[in-house]
Structure formats: C-alpha cells, structure tokens
Amino acid sequence: MKTIYKTVMAMIAATTLLTSCSDDSDGNTGGNTPSGTYISAKVGGSTFETLSQQGFNAASATKQVIGDDTFITITATSGNTNTMVITLMGITATGTYDVGPASGNAVAFFDTATETAFASSADCAGAEGELKVTHYSAEKIEGTFTFTGKSDDDCSQSKTVTQGKFRGIYAN
Template identity: 30%
Template structure:
C-alpha cells in the first residue's frame, strides 16, 4: 500500500509540474485569431477582414527611433491604418491624445465608390485618439524577421464629418513585415 501511495504522489507531482510549466508570457498579449497575412476586427459589431495583398506592416528607422506602420484594406474599400512612434518591439502601445509628443494614431476609413462616376466617390475617416482622450491600444505579441502578430481595440471619431464614434473590438493581425 505504501508503494502505491508513493507512485500516486509521483504521478500527481509530475502532472502538476507539467501543467504549471506551460504558462505564456503576456507582455504583448495574445496573438489573436487573424489568418496569416490579414487583419480582422469588429467595427460596431460587424466583422471586417482585410485582403492579404493589401495588408502589411512596415518598420521605419528615423532619427528619433523606430516607427511601426500598419495598413490593411478589404475589397469593400474599407481600411485600417496604425502609426506607432517610438516602436520598440513586443509590448502594448496606447492611443492616448493627452500625450503632447509622439502620439500613436489609429484610423478606420470607409470608401463609397461611385462606379458611374469614380471621381465622386466618398471616403469617411474615423481617427483615434481624439479630444485628448485615451481611447484604446495595440499590442504586439510576436515579431520575427518576416511577420508581426498582435491585437488591438479602440474607439475612433469621424472628426471631419458627422462626429460619429465607431467602436473597434476583437482586432487582431498576422502580417508580413518589412523594414526600411
């Protein structure tokens, strides 16, 4: 009986070690669920998915440091754009308008293409941050030589139009990366 108790104790200890050693580093959050090469999100509850051919992440080097620029559009003429100043790899970056310098920017745009007269197509843009508010963030969870993976959420305002607010939730991306 004593031998059986020792074996059970050994099995329970090994199981405990196996389960607790599988933790994940949450520094940049989870990677989200975007298919490779795309950006996905919910815009006021409506699903959005970009096309791989028109979605990318670019890291630029400039005198004040690195910047991350993400651009992703879909076939409906809707697009996301992010600019992160002072980009430093995995981590979370806020869209906070109360900061006086180096404000990170996110935008969402919708283009209504007039097929009969393309010159008269209309584009509306919602921007974050606005009114000196902290309205969301973007988290980079993984960066390699060829890709960037992360998540985001934010509220954005149609500053040049009707002043409406769009709520962007469940955003994630898995994009090819280039460095300039």
C-alpha cells in the same frame, strides 16, 4: 488638414491594393487567420477582414528605423474597400501601448461609403484605444487592439472597434 488626411488614407488604400501580395492562396480568409500581413476586427459590430484572394493579400507593413526612432505602419483593405491603418512610433518590444491622441500611436478606420475617417488619435473627447504587441521581431509584428475612433470633421461621429488582430510582415 482633414481633407489631406482623407486623401492620404485613400492613397494608402489604393497603394495597398496595387502592390501587396502574400503566399495565402486559399481565397477569401473566411474567418481564418491569413498567413501574411493582415488586420481583422469588428467595426461597430460588422466584420472587417483583409481582402485575400488567389494569393493576393490587400495589406502591407513597413518598418523604418531612423537613428533611435522606429516607425511601423500596417495597412489593410477589406473586400468593400474600407481601410484600416495602424501607425506605431517608438515600439521596439512586446507590451501594451496607448493609441490615443497623446501617444503618437494610432489606429484608424476609413469608411469609403461615407468617406469618413475614424481615428483613435482624433482631437476629440473619447478618441482612445489600446494595442497589445504579442510578437515583435526584425521581420514582423503581431498583436491585438481595441479603439474608439472619432471623426475630426464631427466629433459626435464615432466607430467602436473590437476584437482587433493584426500581423505585419515588413516589406522592407
């Protein structure tokens, strides 16, 4: 299961790089909020910023509604190919939401250098987080987040993610 999770994360990163575009043509975000879909945060004190160059934004967002269920995914890849993914289930309004193991919601960071995924939903003590949705509409979702992600492979490994911000403009 852990290998499948890592493979899925790598596939999401590759898909994001190959299919995402935005109208942000200013080059790298340089600390400015991009105009399209993005995720930015501090990961263990280092900056994670969605790659954005010459109108290309390495991020995507989808919203699927099936019956009464809503499933939102926002994926972003940084310049060094690290990836961050936000998955939300049942979110249909602004508010503060848990992104821990029991919630069904999650934020994950995939470190390509170590090939390790750190998720707020990991089945490890201390995996936890909070996400605030500040804007919710039929076209987009925006907000902030913090989380401590754990590695399912080794629960002693963790990444603390702070100052998280996101915007997802739905592709579908």
